[in-house]
Amino acid sequence: TQSTRPQRLLHAVQKNATRGDPRSVVKAIDNFCRQKEWAMNVGDEKGCILDSVVSEVNPVTVLELGTYCGYSTVRIASLLPPRAKIITLEFNPDYAKIARQVIAWAGLEDKIQVVEGPSGEWIPKMKEQFGVKTFDLVFLDHWKDRYLPDTKLLEDCGLLRKGSILLADNVICPGTPDYLEYVRNSPRYKSQYFKSHLEYTKAEDGLEKSVFLG
Numbered sequence: 001t002q003s004t005r006p007q008r009l010l011h012a013v014q015k016n017a018t019r020g021d022p023r024s025v026v027k028a029i030d031n032f033c034r035q036k037e038w039a040m041n042v043g044d045e046k047g048c049i050l051d052s053v054v055s056e057v058n059p060v061t062v063l064e065l066g067t068y069c070g071y072s073t074v075r076i077a078s079l080l081p082p083r084a085k086i087i088t089l090e091f092n093p094d095y096a097k098i099a100r101q102v103i104a105w106a107g108l109e110d111k112i113q114v115v116e117g118p119s120g121e122w123i124p125k126m127k128e129q130f131g132v133k134t135f136d137l138v139f140l141d142h143w144k145d146r147y148l149p150d151t152k153l154l155e156d157c158g159l160l161r162k163g164s165i166l167l168a169d170n171v172i173c174p175g176t177p178d179y180l181e182y183v184r185n186s187p188r189y190k191s192q193y194f195k196s197h198l199e200y201t202k203a204e205d206g207l208e209k210s211v212f213l214g
């Protein structure tokens with residue numbers, strides 16, 4: 001039977017990356033996506049912006065919405081301090097299965113919890129299920145029309161504290177207009193746009209970094 005793109009991406013990692021070396025896993029995926037098949041990872045250009053925000057925030061608890069193959073999960077986790085943890089939500093069980101193997105190849109299983117299911121159902125259960133108080137950093141990279149409702153859900157569930165950082169991918173392409181309007185006009189956020197390009201292409205895209213003011 002024909003393999004899927006995530007399966008081919010995983011094979012490229014297992015063939016070209018060194019077990020236990022997250023940076024080589026990131027490199028192998030970027031090479032695969034540049035040379036063989038485009039895939040919707042945040043990519044190397046936006047990935048550098050992600051790295052700088054993670055390093056600046058130095059988060060202890062991270063939430064990622066939309067795991068896909070685990071590329072940004074590995075990028076983030078490789079920069080976290082020892083006891084820090086990242087919970088990553090993935091709707092698609094096939095993607096989650098691949099992501100777990102990519103994360104294992106990088107040797108980052110202890111820092112990462114892959115949770116399967118829709119964000120709208122899991123966010124209200126974060127405190128009781130995972131003992132989370134608040135998130136220091138949230139990386140939004142899932143369905144673009146879920147960015148706004150899930151941000152409001154995070155607020156309503158008390159999962160954001162003064163200074164929590166939201167970092168959103170694809171605010172230009174595919175675009176998240178209602179989310180952008182909200183975080184840029186709400187008095188509860190201080191927002192900043194990092195102009196970049198859609199992964200592995202010349203099309204414009206960017207990340208929006210928003211600080212929750214409480």
Ligand SMILES: Nc1ncc2ncn(CCCCCNC(=O)c3cc(-c4ccc(F)cc4)cc(O)c3O)c2n1
Pocket residue numbers: 040041042065066067068089090091092117118119120141142143144146169170173174198199
């Ligand atoms: N509610 C819920 N809860 C949890 C979840 N987990 C996953 N999902 C569903 C997410 C499905 C994938 C989301 N990502 C994208 O769609 C995406 C697309 C492009 C792109 C594509 C084609 C183009 F021509 C140009 C740009 C580029 C990107 O960087 C993207 O991130 C969930 N949903």
Ligand SMILES: [Mg+2]
Pocket residue numbers: 040041042141169170
């Ligand atoms: Mg994305």
